[in-house]
Amino acid sequence: MDGKATVEGADRLISQIGDRDIDLLFLNAGRGLGNGFVDQDWRKVRRIIDTNVTGTVYLAHELGAKMARRGRGRILFTGSIAGFMPGTFQAVYNGTKAFIDSFSIALRHELKDSGVTVTVLMPGPTQTRFFERAEMMDTKVGSDEKDNPADVAKTGYEAMMAGDEQVVSGWKNKLQVAAAHVTPAGTLAEQHRRMAEPGSASSD
Structure with missing residues (x-):
């Protein structure tokens, strides 16, 4: 299991930092898992939540x-x-990211008078090994063109240094988020099915 996916592993990282001051903290761990929830291996599900x-x-x-x-x-x-x-078909991953999106903004407002700023970067599909590791290469979202990770990282870094609350990388993703605010949840769930259902890569 990934070191930072457990409290013990995180403690090892913290001990390596020791008494050194931290000016910038990047919390960008993310792991996904495709296929239907009830068909997934529970150990893999737990790993997503822990990471x-x-x-x-x-x-x-x-x-x-x-x-x-x-x-x-x-x-x-x-x-x-x-x-x-x-x-x-990616229920646990999306649920964990909904948590992070919400948690980070709440933490920002708790720390607003502390001198510590909190920013949340919300990217869309990015060209990394994420979809391969999530066993989603046969899906539409896994096979479609994705954002450049360097561009996404730059967007997040600049937003953090500016002290912004949140940033969505990429104009297409900004449009998708705007639409999500006014679209019924059930409709969004069916839209996501078309992107993430196993075998959807071969669909028009």
Whole structure:
């Protein structure tokens, strides 16, 4: 299991940091898993939750507290536009990203007078090994063209350094988020099915 997916692994990372001050904290762990929820291996499901939520929130708690005590620092969470839609055939991943999108903004407002800023980057599908590792290469979203990871990272970094609350990378993703705010959840779930259902890569 990934080191940062467990409290013990996160503690090892924290011990390596030691007493050094942290100015910038990037919490960008993310792992997905395709296919229907009831067909998934529970150990893999648990790994998604532990990586995307447990390890991320624990690091934010322990290292964010040090930043707040010192009175300065910047934290960047990587959420996702997936957090705005029910993730049919990717239900656990979208649920964890909905949590991160919400949690990061709440934390920002808790820390608003501390000297620590919190920013959440919400990208769309990005050209990394994410979809391969999530066993989603036979899906439409897995096979479609994706955003350049360098561009996404630059967008997040610039937003963090500017102290922004949140940023969606890419104009297409911005349009998708705007539409998600006025679209019924059931409709969004069916739209997501067409992107993430196994075998959808071969569909028009």
